[in-house]
Amino acid sequence: MKNNYLKSGPIFLAFLCMGFGDVVGPLTSQLQADYELTNFMAGLVTFMGFIMFGLLSVPMALFQDRKSRKFVLLLGMVIALIGLVLPILGDFSSFGLLLGALLLLGTGATLLQVAGNPIMRDVSPEGKYSRNLSFGQFFKAIGSLSGALIPLMAAKYWNLDWKILFPIYSVVLLIAVIYLYVVKIDEQKDEEATPASFGSVLALLKNPYVFFMVLAIFLYVGAEVSMSAKLPNYLAHQFNYDIKELGLWGTLFFFLALMTGRFLGGVILNWMSPTRFLKVTTIIAMLGILGLYIAPSAVVGFVSIFLIGLGFANIFPLVFSITIDAMPERSNEISGLMVTAIIGGAFVPLIFGAVADIFSLMAGFVVTLVCIGYIFGLSFYKRK
Template sequence: MRLRTMPVFLAFLAMGFADAVGPFVSLAKNEFQLSNSVASLIPFVGFSMFGLLSVPVGLLQDKKGKKFVLMMGLLVALLGLLNASIGLGSFAQFLVTVMLVGAGAAILQVAGNPIMRDVSEEGKYARNLSLGQFIKAIGSLSGPMIPVIAAKYFGADWKVIFLVYTGALILTILAVAPMKVEEKKAEHKAATLASCLALLKNGYALAMVGAIFVYVGAEVSVSAGIPLFLKERFGLEIAKVGLLGTGLFFTALTVGRFSGGVILNWMSPRKFFLVTCGISILGLLGLFIPDQNIAVASFFLTGIGFANIFPLVFAIAVESMPSHVNELSGLMVTAIVGAAFVPPLTGLVADGSTVQLSFLVPLACVLYITWAALMNLKTAKA
């Protein structure tokens, strides 16, 4: 049975590759001589795919099956990576790659969580799903790490990341293709576009979906802004600060997600939700202290705070509205499109003032999420 879960774990790793759009902002900004606002089109193009594809692909999955959709996501992402691997001649070509990788990740996200249930042993689904999210975080961490390692130890260009990702995608496709899956029927009525939209009339559901929207936007804004911030404030070269800044942030996300599973054994999700918001606020406020070491520590602290916001919002919302699990799932995956809209706003603020002041945008996002956390805490006490 463990061999049956391995291909799905590889698919979770591939999901994390889409998070490389954050580090890509600073790298592509230098490569193609872009302004902050134009560079912010990178996450917009990639993450807009979540808004466009999540619900339609979910409906397709009901007809064609989870393995079909999983393979489709892998092939779409591979097509994007091959486009970049043959050589990037223009920013437009680069955006095509980002769009296809984002589309592939959106499709994988729809299929990945439910298919893990089909290949897991009885009673092991929750454990495997948590491990899958941890592995996805490793995929996310590879985005800032691979270009720095390639440049420092091999003298290679940052675009070598596309060749590495292409190899990983081919390996995953070869592992998933022969996988036999006995797909289990859904326990709840399948979500439709109409049922998802109808749920938005519920104020609580709208608030929680909004929390996902601004969270993913804040996460991408921070990961994209770290190298730009360190260069503007402290004169550090973007090609050399991946591990110091963005890499440290994604490392914190990885550590935080692992630690969150342990902490939730003795702390309630609603209380932990508020704690993570407080840590995130402290981390972002630390960026306004004029000290390089404090700035680096603040990025790590922000990553620790951000690490569990998405799963906490999702779990608390489903716990509060268990009869609408499919609609909530569809809406929250769709809300990942927030990563397409918040970073451009952050980029506009950076162009109009400074990169440092642009971090007020993700701070405002976290303040909204904190309001949602307080709302849930009051509901639990009532």
């Protein structure tokens, strides 16, 4: 089967929209200033973005096993679109309404993750699932990066702020809904496989191979969120960067490296096996983290940040696709489990923060090193 760009096009667009859910990170500090929020209230912004990954992923994976992945993908887009339109209709006057909108956006992103990752296999040529999933994550990285870049450009050139994200995202999502609706996708199903259920999900989680791979997603997402949140603090701590004016470039540089790495990963996977590439990319990530400790200047610090982004870039799609390819007949249950594990982004940063408070900021980065070290060790694990 050759790559059918008509059918894969809306899936790549769905991955772009998936990245819109990451806007809760860049929005937090801006909303805290505009609505005069306490730190606890500001924390609700990221909480709304993550909570549905833990609550809905497995139930929606079971639902799509009976309905279809395309239906769940469309449903996620529509829910996210409603979430984006509500604050516009309310003229951004109510923080409570905005929190509800972000909850809907997080719900939509959850559904897009649950359906988008396995449906990519349905539109990918034989043996090219990992490659296409890396390209999909490249598009997601563009969506994630837009949450920080668009407000900066809007403020500089048009005297606007973060609110411009909502109409822009709404238009893109509307286009994605129409495009996906009109395209027919033949979903791969094993007719002999038993239907997915909570029992089959729990049985899969008892499988050591699946458990270890799900834990890898939990730790990876936690490490990525920790990096995007703490790299500005790193630049301030090590090189006296002003967080408000220059520190944000640490996060932006990290996201740019993620985007670059995911594009390169899609190319590299044309000739390198996913398991071997997982070893290479985790080594690069660990070298980048170690570089933070020995960087004698900001230039070397930014090189280390770029290496971290390159190394992190393809871990999620590699772990996901390797597991799905090992057990394709259970792709819906595996997708639900792995998307549930994204909630690691809410817990690992708490551990990072606790270690940083007790010891030092640089000690906190050891937490991310341990997370990636685990995935590196897992890359040698052979499924029996």
